[in-house]
């Protein structure tokens with residue numbers, strides 16, 4: 001009968017410590033497997049966190065269309081604004097069509113000059129960047145092609161290096177004046193600028209009329225009414241643009257949802273592969289543990305005989321060897337857990353945070369569950385048989401064993 | 403409870419290995435009183451170890467009855483037999499059979515471990531027991547740091563630590579030189595004089611002389627059973 005389990009642990013510990021090198025080599029596979037699975041879990045979590053961090057400010061009601069870069073004549077694929085403007089009447093889901101990208105212009109505000117990117121924007125902002133002053137463009141600004149502008153944080157810093165509220169003052173671009181109506185806050189930290197929009201944002205109607213004119217554009221930005229239909233709308237727009245080019249040009253689209261789901265897809269696949277590697281290493285490690293346990297049972301046959309002669313029950317012998325297996329896999333999975341967390345956290349810290357500026361949460365619970373699960377499975381599947389072999393030994397024969 | 407520590411009644415043991423049947427014991431009967439000191443002798447293959455294994459509850463008789471300290475052992479299951487070995491019996495082996503990794507105290511404490519006694523209590527009792535076999539100062543030595551005679555003393559301490567009804571020894575001096583053998587026999591004598599029941603298998607008539615009674619077996623049968631009058635005292639040892 002198992003009166004106390006505790007002493008069995010200290011006994012088993014002593015045995016495993018007496019064989020340090022062997023014990024460590026035995027659990028090496030387990031360490032690697034658990035560390036790999038846990039670090040990739042953390043990385044997966046961190047990556048989707050990073051994607052959210054990068055794309056977090058983008059709304060899901062807009063998409064980009066641009067010529068496929070892998071075609072013979074990218075320049076031929078350039079589109080006229082009049083063509084994309086038509087889409088608002090052709091496709092009921094499209095609310096507005098904007099030229100994407102901007103033009104570089106020398107701008108002046110007070111005594112400060114800077115060459116900055118002037119970009120077209122709609123009242124439904126492509127990115128929802130919080131404002132520090134004023135307001136965003138309104139439908140009215142768009143409707144009457146107003147000479148107003150919203151400054152992205154970079155534009156604000158360059159034109160108003162002294163800070164302060166610039167709302168109501170004006171920014172001069174060539175001969176035109178734009179009244180500042182709002183200023184965006186700094187984008188979240190990270191090396192990928194979340195501000196896709198340029199430095200100075202003006203109503204797209206104004207932009208088309210006064211800066212684009214008849215110049216062809218390479219990319220267009222569409223705002224849709226119903227984000228759940230965005231995929232179908234993208235397909236239809238591509239088809240429409242191809243028909244304009246008589247099928248001789250290729251286009252592709254980009255929106256928040258498809259981008260994050262493609263990254264998620266990559267990570268799901270990666271996680272699956274690493275989990276498979278983990279599962280294989282689990283089996284290999286388990287067989288290693290079973291092998292060493294069987295060797296140990298054979299080596300210690302006499303000892304088992306002595307223990308039984310002294311009065312140990314089969315159950316106590318079973319417990320002894322089972323707990324040795326449990327400790328082996330427990331230690332292995334424990335080291336694997338620590339190593340996996342360290343690797344995962346390090347990659348998170350030094351790679352992902354640098355990219356996205358988002359500090360991902362470490363999935364502690366999940367990692368511990370994985371490690372404990374591995375240890376349990378390995379012990380149950382591979383520790384039971386050697387322990388059973390030990391328990392079943394006949395004491396007389398075991399005592400006679402040389 | 404009876405005065406008899408052991409009652410063996412018409413016990414047989416047949417080993418069947420495949421087609422071959424070996425009659426190791428063919429009907430053995432004897433009684434051993436509490437406090438007795440019995441030597442079992444006989445030629446090789448006569449069934450001495452088989453008999454000791456039965457008395458030691460490591461094996462079951464094919465037929466016959468065996469009563470240990472008032473308990474009919476034949477009716478017990480494996481776990482109950484383990485409990486009997488733990489509480490009523492102490493084993494001393496020819497080859498000492500100490501656990502090589504652990505020190506003397508831990509070796510002696512092993513039965514207490516299986517009896518579920520706390521570590522502090524175990525080590526205290528084990529140390530006291532080592533003192534009783536004259537090794538009070540060797541508690542932290544590992545078996546390979548002890549002489550053969552000292553190892554056997556540790557084994558004897560281990561056998562006695564649970565205060566068993568009977569001490570069983572199968573050729574306890576078989577691996578020892580004659581001087582050391584005499585020391586061990588002196589210890590046995592001393593233990594018997596302080597009330598321990600001892601059953602010992604031996605080849606050596608010199609060793610058997612220390613016992614109060616000698617049972618001779620041959621071909622699985624008891625051929626003689628006599629008490630000796632000329633027991634050498636423990637003090638007589640040189």
Ligand SMILES: Nc1ncnc2c1ncn2[C@@H]1O[C@H](COP(=O)(O)OP(=O)(O)OP(=O)(O)O)[C@@H](O)[C@H]1O
Nearest residue numbers: 417418419424426445446447448449450451452453
């Ligand atoms: N497990 C077994 N299977 C088959 N036969 C056995 C087994 N154990 C013992 N025997 C046989 O039973 C007989 C008695 O053996 P036992 O070991 O009791 O002899 P012994 O008197 O102790 O001999 P020794 O003095 O050499 O130790 C022998 O013929 C032996 O071959």
Ligand SMILES: [Mg+2]
Nearest residue numbers: 450451452572
């Ligand atoms: Mg024998």
